[in-house]
Amino acid sequence: MQVLESAELFVSASASLPDDARFERVDLPDRWILERRRHGTSGWYRLHFEAPETPSSAQAIWIDSLYPNGEVFVNGTRVGSGGRLEDPPARNRFRPVYLGFPGELIQPGRNEITIRYVGTEGSIGLLSAVRVGPESALWPLHQRTLAIGIDTLRVGLVLALLLAGILWIGSLGDEAPAGNRWFAAGLLGLCIGSMSAYTADLAIPSRLVEWTVVCALHWMLLAFAIGVSRALATGTPPPVRGWVVAYAALSVGAAAVPALYLPAVWFLWGLPTLLVCGRMFWKMGQRVLAHGELRWAPALAVGAITLATPALSRWLPPPDPFVSLAPLSLVAAVATHLFLQLRDAQRRTAELNRGLEARVAEREAELAANYVRLRDLEREQAVAAERQRLTRDMHDGVGGHVVSALSQVRTPGSDPSHLERTLEEALFDLRLTVDSLQPGASDLPALLGALRSSLARRADQAGMQLRWQISDAGEGHALPPDAVLHVIRLVQEAVTNAIRHSKGRIVSVSTRAEPGGVALAIEDDGEGGLAPREGGNGLRHLHERAQLLGSELRTSSDATGTRIELTVPLTERAAS
Amino acid sequence: MAARVILIEDEAATRTHLAGALQGAPGLELCGVGGSLRDGERLLEETPAEVLLTDLGLPDGSGLELVRLAARRGVLPLVITVFGDDAHVLEAIRAGAMGYLLKDQDAQAVLQSISEVLDGGSPISPAIARTLLADLRARQGPEPGDAPQLTEREREVLRGIVKGFTYAEIADILELSTHTVSTHVRKVYGKLAVNSRGEAVYEALQLGLVSADD
Numbered sequence: 001m002q003v004l005e006s007a008e009l010f011v012s013a014s015a016s017l018p019d020d021a022r023f024e025r026v027d028l029p030d031r032w033i034l035e036r037r038r039h040g041t042s043g044w045y046r047l048h049f050e051a052p053e054t055p056s057s058a059q060a061i062w063i064d065s066l067y068p069n070g071e072v073f074v075n076g077t078r079v080g081s082g083g084r085l086e087d088p089p090a091r092n093r094f095r096p097v098y099l100g101f102p103g104e105l106i107q108p109g110r111n112e113i114t115i116r117y118v119g120t121e122g123s124i125g126l127l128s129a130v131r132v133g134p135e136s137a138l139w140p141l142h143q144r145t146l147a148i149g150i151d152t153l154r155v156g157l158v159l160a161l162l163l164a165g166i167l168w169i170g171s172l173g174d175e176a177p178a179g180n181r182w183f184a185a186g187l188l189g190l191c192i193g194s195m196s197a198y199t200a201d202l203a204i205p206s207r208l209v210e211w212t213v214v215c216a217l218h219w220m221l222l223a224f225a226i227g228v229s230r231a232l233a234t235g236t237p238p239p240v241r242g243w244v245v246a247y248a249a250l251s252v253g254a255a256a257v258p259a260l261y262l263p264a265v266w267f268l269w270g271l272p273t274l275l276v277c278g279r280m281f282w283k284m285g286q287r288v289l290a291h292g293e294l295r296w297a298p299a300l301a302v303g304a305i306t307l308a309t310p311a312l313s314r315w316l317p318p319p320d321p322f323v324s325l326a327p328l329s330l331v332a333a334v335a336t337h338l339f340l341q342l343r344d345a346q347r348r349t350a351e352l353n354r355g356l357e358a359r360v361a362e363r364e365a366e367l368a369a370n371y372v373r374l375r376d377l378e379r380e381q382a383v384a385a386e387r388q389r390l391t392r393d394m395h396d397g398v399g400g401h402v403v404s405a406l407s408q409v410r411t412p413g414s415d416p417s418h419l420e421r422t423l424e425e426a427l428f429d430l431r432l433t434v435d436s437l438q439p440g441a442s443d444l445p446a447l448l449g450a451l452r453s454s455l456a457r458r459a460d461q462a463g464m465q466l467r468w469q470i471s472d473a474g475e476g477h478a479l480p481p482d483a484v485l486h487v488i489r490l491v492q493e494a495v496t497n498a499i500r501h502s503k504g505r506i507v508s509v510s511t512r513a514e515p516g517g518v519a520l521a522i523e524d525d526g527e528g529g530l531a532p533r534e535g536g537n538g539l540r541h542l543h544e545r546a547q548l549l550g551s552e553l554r555t556s557s558d559a560t561g562t563r564i565e566l567t568v569p570l571t572e573r574a575a576s
Numbered sequence: 577m578a579a580r581v582i583l584i585e586d587e588a589a590t591r592t593h594l595a596g597a598l599q600g601a602p603g604l605e606l607c608g609v610g611g612s613l614r615d616g617e618r619l620l621e622e623t624p625a626e627v628l629l630t631d632l633g634l635p636d637g638s639g640l641e642l643v644r645l646a647a648r649r650g651v652l653p654l655v656i657t658v659f660g661d662d663a664h665v666l667e668a669i670r671a672g673a674m675g676y677l678l679k680d681q682d683a684q685a686v687l688q689s690i691s692e693v694l695d696g697g698s699p700i701s702p703a704i705a706r707t708l709l710a711d712l713r714a715r716q717g718p719e720p721g722d723a724p725q726l727t728e729r730e731r732e733v734l735r736g737i738v739k740g741f742t743y744a745e746i747a748d749i750l751e752l753s754t755h756t757v758s759t760h761v762r763k764v765y766g767k768l769a770v771n772s773r774g775e776a777v778y779e780a781l782q783l784g785l786v787s788a789d790d
Contacts, residue, residue: 424680427680430659431659434659435659435703445738445739446702446706446738446739448739448740449702449705449706449737449738449739449740449741450701450702450703450706450740451740452702452740452741453701453702453740468740468741468745470739470740470741472739
């Protein structure tokens, strides 16, 4: 087997080698950098080797990289190509070219290999050293290279693609700035758009590999770009975000023009990528060396190998796994870094959330406890108020009548009808108390309603008519326990006064709505003269009760009758 | 024909007072007087009657039993109470009572209440009306099927009673006849009589509609 590392090149787009071709000496591997591509993107190589005799076994030519493509001739006879040569040519990225031919093509002495190289405007072409020798030597080499270069790539890049996808999805949260999404969308479009050129006219497995490689690289760039713009967008002003969008637009626009594709990739993506990569490895190095965070070490190691690849490849015999693995290792390093970063951020967020939740729960418990305490206090107060009211009620009402009845019974010769009336009064009062204790009795219309039959009976007995004009005013408004007692007593006393002293025919009780409460009036059509008639005493009681209700008694009394009126104030709280 | 009345009251003075009021009342005939639950059951078994007057707190049990028994036999039950608004009256209405008498009512008022009930009316106090409304409001919760639904008219009538208005006044306000108002009240009584599932089942069991083995 011979390794041919020097050749002659003639740059020409011609499909056949012209007779007047002017060859120049080049060393292999030979790169089609931008400078050369200004003169042309395709050309012819000529290589020579010596053979002692015509071999009897099958021979082969093996080229590690004939990128993008080309066809090979031995002593003027075509032995094959790397695939489709018409525009756009199939690209043999990471795929060595193996071409077998019969041994008779080699003649003793000097032999010539001619390679028609087919390039494109947008990519750096490469012809690596050409190996020629027996099939038995080159075929295993080819297989090994495929196994290392292609199969490893296939597995590794699918992995990288997955990682990059996760990162990409993770970075597209709700809180991500809109610029990120535009940038991402643009890059995705570019990625899909350039797929066709890479995959045209390749056998299916290779096409799949090519596609995976391209996707992985673009996905990587994508995730990377998002990371950068995200970092920029955190707390950065809109102009910076605008810059990110403009950058994306420029990248996509430039990549759409084949002549600008390569500079676009280099300057718009490559340079920032290098910068950010450098910063990333620097930080990873700090983490590992300064803080002893060993989980970052694998990514750092992979990154270091990547950076060292050009230097390593110089001393390594082909096939050169490091060169073909370099992009993969970069992808893996970057993806690992971003993934670890994302996971850290997620962990911090989760911790923060847990802390907040705990605090909220604590506050809630505190509030609930306060509420229970307050409710208990309110209940205690309500019970105390009700107890006080009942005590006073018994004292004012039944108590007095029973004492009076008792003294009458003890007085010899007292009038039994007088005793009967006192006992009736006692029962009446007791009934009032019972009424005021009924559930729901705290709303004014209901309170008065319960009074009516008792009052009517008394009026009846005295030959007077009770006129009842209770409106809906105050319905649903709970009166405080104290007010209940005062209203009942006040109405009872006022009506009793009218029955006893007015000498009228009709006594009426009426209510109507008023701002801030309900106006309650008791009037009769008697002969008036309220103040002297009462001797001041009964009226004073009424005034007191009105005051306790938080109101003021309005009285008028003349020859047409007496009128007592007050406003029962209502609280905003509705009856439960 | 005079309406026959059974009177069950354990307190002698009240019994005498009420019996005195009933005896010799036109259109009424006192056909049995007793002072205990056993008396009442026996009288309801043996003596055909139209009206039952019973106290609730009897020495050997609750007058509610008598109310239920009377209601099943088509006898109109009325309960005797001190205040006319305690919780027992409500219970009695649920058990089927059609009205109540106050213990201190004079003879004339007693006779009037009885004849009202016989005429298809039902006495109801503001306090009872209020409790009814509150009770029904509370029951109109998750399972409305359980509670008897009052019509808007019945509700209006009850609200009028809560405010102390008489049937005549309510009839005036709602532009109905007095008779219609009293019919509404009676309907409310009827709805209350089977107002909880438990009692309905009890009733059904008593009536033999379902057997306890089911």
